Amino acid sequence: MIVGEQKPLAEIKEIVGPYRKLLILGCGTCVKTCFAGGEDEVATLASALRLIFKKEGQNIKIEEFTIERQCENEFIQEASEAIGRNDSVLSLACGAGVQAIARRFAKIPVLPGVNTTFIGVLESQGVFTEECSGCGNCELAIFGGVCPITRCSKKLLNGPCGGSRHGICEVSPDTECAWQLIIERLEALGQVHNLRCYISPKDWSSSNSGGPRRLVREDHII
Amino acid sequence: MNKPFKPKITLFHCINSFNESASLSLNGANNVEIKTVRLPCSSMVKDVFLLRSFESGADGVLVLVCPEDQCRYVEGSIRAKKRVGWVQNVLDEIGLDGRRLSIRNTSSGNGATTDKILQETVAVLTDLGPNPAA
Amino acid sequence: MKMEHMSKLEQILSRGEFAVTTECGPPRGADSEVVIKKGETLRGYVDAVNVTDNQTAIVRMSSISACTHLLNIGLEPVMQMVTRDRNRIALQSDILGAYSLGIRNILCLSGDHQIFGSQPDALNVFDIDSMNLIRTVKTMRDEGKDMSGFDLKEPPKMYIGAAANPFADPFEYRVIRLAKKIDAGTDFIQTQCVYNMERFTEWMRLAREEGLTEKVQILAGVTPLKSVGMARYMSKKVAGIDIPEAITKRMGEVPKEKAIDEGIKICLETIAQLRDIKGVSGVHIMAIEWEEKVGEIVESAGLLPRPL
Amino acid sequence: MPKKYHIPIKTAEPRFRPIGKYATIEFREDCAGSCKHCVKKTCIYGIFKENYEHFSTMDEPEYLYNCQSCFRCVQECTRGIFSRVIDPDYRTLGDHYWRPDVIHRLWYQAHTGKIPVSGAGYRGPFAGAGFDSMWTDMSEIVRPTRDGIHGREYINTCIEISRRLTPLTFNQDLTLASEVPKILEIPIPLLFKLPPNLILNKSILISAAKAAQTLGTMMFIQPEDYTEALLPYSENLIPSLTRHNFKDNVDLIHKSRVVELEYAPDIDESLLKIRELKPDVIIIAGVPLDTHQATRALKLAHTEIDTIHFYADECGQELNSQDPRFLKEMIREVHLVLVDHTIRQKINLVFSGGIAMAEHMAKAIICGADGVVVDNPLLIALECRLCYRCRDGLSCPVELEDAIDPEWGGQRIVNLMGAWHSQLIEVMGAMGMREARRLRGEIGRSMSFEALEMENFGPIFGERKVAGFR
Amino acid sequence: MKSKREIIELPKILPVRSRFRNTMAKYIIRRNSRCTSCGLCAELCPYEVHPRYDIYSRPIRPKDHKCLGFSCRENDFFCVKQCPEKALTLSLNPLLETLGDYRWTAEMLLGHWEMAETGDLPMVNLEYNLGNSGGGFDKIRFKLAHPKDYLDISDEKIDTSVQLNKRHDGRPNKTISIPCYGGGMSYGSTALAVMVGRARAAKRLNTFTCTGEGGYPLELLPYDDHVITQVATGLFGVREETLLFTPIIEFKYAQGAKPGLGGHLLGDKVTPEVAAMRETVVGNALFSPFPFHSVYSVEDHKKHVDWVKEINPRVLVSVKVSTPTDVDMVAVGSYYAGTHVVHLDGSYGGTGAAPDIAKKNIAMPIEYAIPKVHKFLMEEGVRDRVCLIASGGIRNAMDVAKAIALGADGAVIGTAELVAVECVRCGNCESGRGCARGIATTDPELGSMTTEEWVEQRIVNMYLAWRKQWCGLLRQYGLSSIRELVGRTDLLVHLDYLDEQERIKYRPAPREQLVI
Secondary structure: OEEEEEOOHHHHHHHHOOOOEEEEEEEOOHHHHOOOOOHHHHHHHHHHHHHHHHHOOOOOEEEEEEEOOOOOHHHHHHOHHHHHOOOEEEEOOOHHHHHHHHHHOOOOOEEEOEEEEEEEEEEEOOEEEEEEOOOOOOOOOOOOOOOHHHHOOOOOOOOOOOOOEOOEOOOOOOOEOHHHHHHHHHHHHOOOHHHHOOOOOOOHHHOHHHOOOOOOOHHHOO | OOOOOOOEEEEEEEOOOOOHHHHHHHHHOOOOEEEEEEEOOHHHOOHHHHHHHHHOOOOEEEEEEOOHHHOOOOOHHHHHHHHHHHHHHHHHHHOOOHHHEEEEEOOOOOHHHHHHHHHHHHHHHHHHOOOOOO | OOOOOOOHHHHHHHOOOOEEEEEEOOOOOOOHHHHHHHHHHHOOOOOEEEEOOOHHHOOOOOHHHHHHHHHHOOOOEEEEEEOOOOOHHHHHHHHHHHHHHOOOEEEEEOOOOHHHOOOOOOOOOOOOOHHHHHHHHHHHHHHOEOOOOOEOOOOOOOEEEEEEOOOOOOHHHHHHHHHHHHHHOOOEEEEEEOOOHHHHHHHHHHHHHOOHHHHOEEEEEEOOOOOHHHHHHHHHHOOOOOOOHHHHHHHHHOOHHHHHHHHHHHHHHHHHHHHHOOOEEEEEEOOOOOOHHHHHHHHHOOOOOOOO | OOOOOOOOOOOOOOOOOOOOOEEEEEOHHHOOOOOOOOHHHHOOOOHHHHHHHOOOOOOOOOOOOOOOOOOHHHHHOOOOOEEEEEOHHHHOOOOOOOOHHHHHHHHHHHHHOOOOEEOOOOOOOOOOOHHHHEEEOOOOOOOOOOOHHHOOOOOEOOEEOOOOOOOOOEOOOOOEOOOOOOOOEEOOOEEEEOOOOOOOOHHHHHHHHHHHHHHOOOEEEOHHHOOHHHHHHHHHEEEEEOOOOHHHHHHHHHHOOEEEEEOOOOHHHHHHHHHHHOOOOEEEEEEEOOOOHHHHHHHHHOOOOOEEEEEOOOOOEOOOOOOOOEHHHHHHHHHHHHHHOOOHHHOEEEEEOOOOOHHHHHHHHHHOOOEEEEOHHHHHHOOOOOOOHHHHOOOOOOOOOOOOOHHHHHHHHHHHHHHHHHHHHHHHHHHOOOEHHHHOOOHHHEEEHHHHHHHHHHHHHOOOOOOOOO | OOOOOOOOOOOOOOOOOOOOOOOOOOEEEEEOOOOOOOOHHHHHOOOOOOOOOOOOOOOOOOOHHHOOHHHHHHOOOOHHHHOOOOOEEEEEOHHHHHOEOOOOEHHHHHHHHHHHHHOOOOOOOOOOOOOOOOOHHHOEEEOOOOHHHOOOOOHHHOEOOEEOOOOOOOOOOOEEOOOEEEOEOOEOOEOHHHHHHHHHHHHHHOOOEEOHHHOOOHHHHHHHHHEEEEEEOOOOOOOHHHHHHOOEEEEEOOOOOOOOOOOEEOHHHOOHHHHHHHOOOOOOOEEOOOOOOOOOOHHHHHHHHHHHHHHOOOOEEEEEEOOOOOHHHHHHHHHHHOOOEEEEEOOOOOOOOEEHHHHHHEOOOHHHHHHHHHHHHHHHOOHHHOEEEEEOOOOOHHHHHHHHHHOOOEEEEOHHHHHHOOOOOOOOOOOOOOOOOOOOOOOHHHHOOOOHHHHHHHHHHHHHHHHHHHHHHHHHOOOOEHHHHOOOHHHEEEHHHOOHHHHOOOOOOOOOOOOO
16 A cells, blocks of 8 residues: 655645645545544644644634545545635645646645655554555566565665675664565575576666556556 | 633543542532543544644643553553654644643542642643643 | 856857857767767867767766867867766766866756667666756855765866757746756756747747846757758657758758758758847757768858857 | 324434444554445444544544444454443433433434334343333233234223212212213323423423423423413413412413312312312322322322322432332322222322333333323433533533424424323233223232242242342 | 163254454453564464464464453463563453343353354353343252262263154154254344254254244245244235145244234335235335234134144144233143143243333243243143243253243243344344344345355254253253253252352352443
8 A cells, every 4th residue: 555644734834824725635545544644634633733723823714524535536526515615625645646636626726745655564553664666567576575676775686785784774773684585585485596596687667767657458448 | 800720621531540420529629620521441532532622722631541551441541642642742743732631540439649630730731821722 | 256267168158259069979889089080070160069978868988988088189078967867976976077087067957768768778867857956066166065065175166057948848938947047057058959940039038038148158059950851850759859840841842962951051041040149149069970060060150260 | 982192203303412322442543444345334324424424523522323233343343443332421321210221212212203112132130129020911812902003993091180070970860960070181191290400491391381282281380480481381281389379370270271289288278279269170289209198198089189199209219218119119009098998089190200111101000090290201302311410500411401492392202202102002002901091000910020929939949038139 | 751861963063153253252362562473372372362374474363252361360371471572461351341231141142152153162251041130040040969960971862852742642743852943033034044044953953943924935945844834913924835834833922022012024124025925015014913813712712723733734733922910821721722832932032123111011021931831731730731832031051941940841042043143132133224243134235144054053053052051951960851850940949039058059140230
């Protein structure tokens, strides 16, 4: 899922500052799961903002609304009435959601309330880890299911660098060395021979380096 | 006319941690105005409830929960504490001062302790003055 | 501000003389002779020679080394630098290195996307954009600090250039962007090659209105067409090139063997017109892989002799 | 056959969200967030959906009011984040006698006018004190019976509150010799009396009076509460007078068909004076249920009083007693003493205090009452939570101190009484009874805990060593 | 009749899991984030509270319902103490206070779920034999047995069968292998899978189930030897052909939960299938009249019985009556009308929908009715010619045994069978789409939550667990057949009839004050 994190209150306050009627729009999918933009977060943020504005004597009306997914028209449409009533929208969706809302409502500023962080996994309660960079060409099969492109700080494809110590990456003591994990996995799978394979340079054209991507499923288009 | 400040406190309490009859004596105290919200478990305190209490004019919010090892739901008190901590930070960011919100562990039926906690809370609030966002 | 002249190009432009620059593409090999040979053909015809930086994302000899080869034969290079391939660390270090080798002009570009070049599978960098590159060079030069704020022992005194494309869309924004580049610290501008004179004139007018021509030297780009095919190709396939139908038609109407001459003729006409536009401080002749014709064009355009 | 008695039931939504029995606790942090089949989305009662709807407007925690306790969310949640508790507000609703479930059922009946129906068996204790220690009989196959509320045959629930003349005397020509006083009947065996120690205001009085009018019954009222606005309902109002104040309320006596006169040793004097003022007025004696009730009943039976209204405290307990008896026993006592003195037929007995459910009405009648007087349930029908905050001068959680719409209030009370009436008919139908009047004192058509134990367990287990319940 | 001590073949117990992901349990055991997935708890616990897949590196959420709770403290495998990270916490589950009621306590529900799952008695200390009602069965105990009476024979040799036809009238001598058969739950009141599953279980257990008054769906035909056809006052779904092949016809005069009132099926439950079966209109509430309009006397009743006996010469007749004050007269009247089985349904019995006032107040609890009728039939000298079956508030194996000791031959079980298939007794059988747990519903989506096989095995398991209890009880008193227990009131005590020093020898009933 896409992991995001709510922006600091001060920043949100800054960006919504110019508007008088604000809709805080939540998204019930990924950002809800990572507690950045579901119903609860919308309510909490709205409450906090109201307190800020009340304290500063500003009169800003705040409305709350949450839709199932902000990246899909059918759901966005449900918010159109609420959006119409306001002069700005603070979207708590991921960047895709913010843009999807923005492109549907040309005349209303859509502001991001969440920093979209990465594609990740709920590792354990309250801990999210980045696991995928969306490179567009998955090669996890040879890496024993651990992605060196995302999880190795140097995107190394042919084994660990010299900075790995006790399975920890040189970048941060909180970061496991992806290559350590790959090696362990391959050992457990009996595929250590993969380590001897030379992995040729990554073709980045399928990733974001090839410009914004577009996926067309011809079979779904009529 | 300078009326003495009489803090309004919203008291969230776990029904297991806090004896209702003890609260009656607190309600009688005249230096404070208390609104109580009973929770079946303190883990039902959501961030938004705490903030909304301030929105609706509370000068302070006090959360009374069971001691951590006595929660009937095992994790309720711990969760409540974490949420309160989170909201304290939010209050600091808002500029309301996180000290307006506090969480205390009380074991069931100990009226004397709750009285003391309440007086301490009142003291803190007297220090901080009325809720600027009320 | 009193300042020693940073480069010959700067000196010429600051004197108000009509400058002529051209372009030299480094080879797809390690042979310095290719560069030197190209340089020799340009000697005396131009004030400075732009050396492209892996132009169109095709791997070539590095711009810094090709510049050095030109310096060695006494030509003044304009080092082009794109942000596509290097992050800010590499960019800054290369600037320092280039300066240490005697390179004094830099043209800051974002660079063509690698998708068009020889390595579409490459990971692009675009750590910073051209605007920030300009600002970085300017800060290094004027404040003696690198991006991290570290004081540089010997700041690189580079004459900073930037590219402008009057023909890209949205048109209204082009002048804003020019202004922004000037704000960032550009000293001179080299534009995309001009075929659509009408649009260029309009752009210049807007630039003048904004007072930009007071702040920056603008060298209008020209490229001689070799054939009607080239005209069509550039018009369709090369990003940001605007060739009016009339020009393509004109190229098409002459017999094939005359096409080259017709191209050069159009080029010379263009130069003549450009010289009349207020605020155009020079031309930048981009004879792509056709450096030998530059001398001819300069001469025919009556731009000789070049000042010293 | 009289016209079938019909109570116009109409749904009357509560103004405030009623306190529900259950609340769910969820450990939000454990939620995976967006399960496709999230139990919140699939709840067959849709309770979470509603909860979300008011999520943005609530200012304090709200529980899940309509939870039907199927436990599917608890059992099906992917992460097991749900637990369930009894809503703390439900727990503290009412008191030991007016239990939360009683209040809750009353709300439901006032809302819908329907009989509370549920699946599965009875879920309460085996037996209990008071009315809970008796069961009513039913008729199997050997007695003819009726179809109850679903059937075609009419079950009459009328009672009289006018004095009965027995025996009748006849002239030689067989014409009636005795002067038959006017008969006053009410179609259901219950009267109203708003509780004096809860909130009482004009709109509540009008609501109750309106309901009394719709139902064709009557309501006791203090003369000081009898304002101009209540005049349209004077037919259905019974001013409660004392020997001190009846002279000040002569106009009320004239307006009323029935008056209540507070018991005093010299009650006959006041009685005669009132009769002088209005000869055909029906007089109810208001008598506290204390240790003297039986002697007073006997005494009053020999006066011209039409009906005696005995009142216990709000929980049906004997007044002014160290060891108070419950209403049930006191009804039996009064009834039997009058039966013993062969005077029971002449007078009507109505009882108030602690009549909380329809079954209490039926059981009180079986014990010997003619009818009952309803108090607290009238206010509960108006959403009262019996929190007694009003007694401490605190605000009412359902804002009863403000004016309510008497249309709505009246309908709520009508609904509640309609549901009670239906339940009375259910019970009578099961017994094979056609008339509420014949139910009175039919102790043989009930079974008591003590008798059943003695009869059926006595031969097996011997002597009972533990008195009472639990 | 002394049993021949032959080995009785019992159906097979198969473990049947709950349909739900999370089980409800008496204890909760939680693992917090300190857990390092070391797997020690999984290794230690012999009850599989901490299951762990070999190939899955993370611990799975503990299966609380298997946890022994605080009594495990003494064991050296007590995970909470052994956990090196102190990541486990054990506590009582507060959920229990919202589960169950005075009659079916939370622990009784949990216990029966466990029995239905395992076919065995729960390992966890659950009070599944006693409710919290404070009277009746909950106050009655079996007398402490004398050790010398103990009969050392295996369960397989103990006879728990009951003979249904004692009239010696030439009709088949039906015997059921357990002293219980299934109560009538109509087509329309429960999901078809539940109905068929109950019939399958009845076949496996060699007992009966009953159609209820909603007709005889064709799906029951394969089990027709074990299906009682009910003829109730509404005559819904009654057809001559079903009366022709059925082994037993039950005349339902009244139902304990709503004595004196007719059956009631709310409109929502009347789906096209149900309406077709009952020959009524879709979506219309169905009220059965009360009583049979053709029966207003015991003579009419006899006419009824004679009618079915005439139609079907092999059929046995059961008469289901409620418990008015004169229940003894009703019973004996039924006997003389020619019935084989007198079925008393006590006032606290289950129902799909009944007015609360009726469930609570009308007619007497079964505990009183059994001895009353038993005694009366004895006095009339006909007790051994009729089979007396009790129902209505008989919840568990010990209730059955107590009912038998009070004078019944056997019991009819309704609610407990539904509890075996995970009924929580929420009481919403009638509302909206019906049972949220897919038991008492005609909603196709909810109904699909159960399958016939699952229902069958759960019920079989529960009865086999009950049988273990009965056998254990009989052995204590030296009895080898449950028939010997009938009317043995001398084996019973009632706590309220005992002196203090006697009373403390017996297990007190749960006595929590519940919020209902």
